[in-house]
Amino acid sequence: MVELETPQLDSVFHALGDATRRRMLRELSEGERTVGQLAEPFSISLAAASKHIKALENAGLIRREVRGRTHLCHLEPGPLASAHQWLIYYERYWSDRLARLEKLLLEEGTRKSPPAKKETTDE
Template sequence: MVELTVPQLDTVFRALGDATRRRMLRELALGERTVGELAKPFAISLAAASKHIKVLEKAGLVRREVHGRTHLCRLEPGPLASAHQWLGFYERYWTDRLDRLEGLLREQPPTQQGEDQ
């Protein structure tokens, strides 16, 4: 797996910060799409879709190939794997915290109904 530098990771998270771009990536996970196909669900212009794709390209998440007038986009999953790895630290952190909380709650004696609190 390619380890991303901090500026590259920032670029990836910035690209993922937009719902339109996240949905475009989800579409690209199903296979290659043209810019027009990526724009269609959002009712946005090809120019607007192209701007979103450029952000994804800058982050290394998408590769675009031009065949005549057709721009074909493909998902590049490497930066997503690196972002997932980075997020994995926090997943482990919260899992550990929640496991500790569960342990503490299990140690507490059960409260009896009708007791004054």
């Protein structure tokens, strides 16, 4: 069973709830990036980028490494697994519901279908 009430899951969904952060994660899936590289596509300040990065760090989705004055960010995909498991639970739920609905609609359709008419030939 998937644990539905964990602080980490809350912070993961909070982090994923922002398009800027989702795009940052996508960038990081291709390799490490500096804070400046993560900020660049959005035309945002380094301070604003740092706030987004902090939300991703709090969720455990990225790890920041300091090399001299450079801050490098790395993707940490582990916490995405808990979010994925949570989503799979509901995917199964909705798939089951939709399968039941389809069955009911098919049964309803066969009950309401008029009998097929026989073709008569005039010879």
